Amino acid sequence: MSTGHRPSTIEIYQTDLERHLFAPAPRRVAGPSLELVSDWLRDWLVSGWMRWKQLAQAVNL
Template identity: 90%
Template sequence: MNIGHRPSTIDIYQTDLERHLFAPAPRRVAGPSLELLSDWLRDWLVSGWTRWKQLAQAVNL
């Protein structure tokens, strides 16, 4: 590793493996955002509602 040169991920893991194996996850790595989750849930509910509506119309015909 050169001084002033950012080491690669492989260099970091090879030189300090134990610290990286047991280190807590970085703060910037968050779980899925609530906005993405709410969008997915809304789309899922709309598709389910649409499907039930199609099935109800098919039964009535």
């Protein structure tokens, strides 16, 4: 294989498709971890709460 060979989009897609289709089941069906999602949700809620608090304080001034 020459060093200048760049795979086409179709070659990349087929390679990724084959890797996905023949991957072991846990890799295929595993979603994001619950801990990661709960941390993200907590951070999002806290930041939203802090923003509302800042807006409420700005209105009261």
